[in-house]
Amino acid sequence: AQSVAQPEDQVNVAEGNPLTVKCTYSVSGxxxxxxxxxxxxxxxxxxLKYITGDNLVKGSYGxxxxxxxxxxxxxxxxxxxxxxxxxxxxxxxxxxxxxxxxLIFGAGTRLAVHP
Amino acid sequence: DVKxxxxxxxxxxxxxxxxxxxxxQDMDHENMFWYRQDPGLGLRLIYFSYDVKMxxxxxxxxxxxxxxxxxxxxxxxxESASTNQTSMxxxxxxxxxxxxxxFGEGSRLTVL
Numbered sequence: 001a002q003s004v005a006q007p008e009d010q011v012n013v014a015e016g017n018p019l020t021v022k023c024t025y026s027v028s029g030x031x032x033x034x035x036x037x038x039x040x041x042x043x044x045x046x047x048l049k050y051i052t053g054d055n056l057v058k059g060s061y062g063x064x065x066x067x068x069x070x071x072x073x074x075x076x077x078x079x080x081x082x083x084x085x086x087x088x089x090x091x092x093x094x095x096x097x098x099x100x101x102x103l104i105f106g107a108g109t110r111l112a113v114h115p
Numbered sequence: 116d117v118k119x120x121x122x123x124x125x126x127x128x129x130x131x132x133x134x135x136x137x138x139x140q141d142m143d144h145e146n147m148f149w150y151r152q153d154p155g156l157g158l159r160l161i162y163f164s165y166d167v168k169m170x171x172x173x174x175x176x177x178x179x180x181x182x183x184x185x186x187x188x189x190x191x192x193x194e195s196a197s198t199n200q201t202s203m204x205x206x207x208x209x210x211x212x213x214x215x216x217x218f219g220e221g222s223r224l225t226v227l
Contacts, residue, residue, distance in 0.1 A: 009155075034215055043119070043205055043218035044158075090157060094212065100171060101212045102148075105158040 002027045002095040006106035013081045014114050021076040021109045023091030032094035033074040034103065035065055037087050044090060050074060061085070081113045118142075121206050121219035128226050134193040136222050138206030147189035148216065149173075149181065152203040161204075164189055196226045 003026045013019045025031055032051055036044040048059025055067045065076045076089060091106040122137040140147065146165055150158040160173030162181040170181050178200060182190045189208075193200055203223050207216040 032212070036216075036218075041221070041223075043220045044207075044216070046215045046217070049215055100163070100165065101146075102160060102163065102173070103216060105150075107155055107157040 002093060002104055004091050004093050004104055004106040006089075006091055006109045008109050009107075010110045010112060012112045012114065015083050016080050019078050019081045019085070019111065019113070021089050021091075021111060023074045023076065023106060024072050025074060025091070025093045026072065027093050027095065029096070031067075031072075031074075033065075033067065034092040034094075035059065035063070035074075035076050036090045036092065036105075037061075038090065038108075039087050047076070047089075081111075083113045083115055086111055086113045119206055119208055119217050119219040121204075121222045123222050124220060126222060126224045128196050128224065130197060130226060132196050132226075134196050134224065134226075136191040136193075136204055136206075136224070138189045138191070138219055139187050140189075140206075140208040140217070141187065142208065142210075142217070143186065144208035144210055144217075145186070146209050146211070147183065148207045148209075149179075149189065149191045150205045150207065151175065152205055152221070158205065161191065193224075196224075198226050200224065201226045 005024045034049045035047040038044045050057045050067045058064045092103045095102045095104045119140045148163040149161045164183045180192045206219040209216045
């Protein structure tokens with residue numbers, strides 16, 4: 001079965017420090033991987049995606065993610081966290097099921113950046 | 116910019132009422148989706164549609180139905196609302212794979 005795991009419910013980091021939000025996946029075939037961010041009472045916003053090519057993917061708001069095939073991971077990173085980065089982050093993987101493409105989402109990780 | 120609009124941001128309904136959640140997208144996307152978001156469970160797919168008048172069940176379709184009469188509009192219907200359907204509902208659309216999903220702002224439904 002295809003799945004996504006975000007092992008941390010919450011990540012706390014001080015402003016200016018680097019941050020990592022973890023994601024591991026299980027999928028048959030080549031993975032298409034995505035990160036989304038959700039601010040309070042808002043819909044999800046796309047941050048970045050990995051389809052193929054360079055394992056380090058750069059996205060919006062200074063975020064990047066590293067694809068690691070051997071560890072089946074796609075961790076989200078940022079070199080220097082901002083208080084405004086505090087939000088709920090979702091990892092997702094494309095699932096091909098019954099001939100249809102769908103996205104399967106992780107449970108989400110709440111990022112809290114402290115001044 | 117792609118815009119996905121959900122008609123109601125907040126709704127309060129009573130048990131047994133019929134509820135309509137409307138979603139419209141303006142980018143001519145063929146694919147549209149309804150998700151339900153609950154704390155600790157992430158997003159779960161209720162129904163999706165790859166074309167007009169076409170629908171497919173997602174992972175949790177029980178208690179829900181959908182309608183897609185026009186390409187830009189995808190409606191979620193709760194035939195008889197129950198308290199366990201209190202949740203945040205998110206509509207999304209996307210171009211053909213591997214295009215990312217574009218989400219609406221969400222509809223927070225409370226069933227009393």
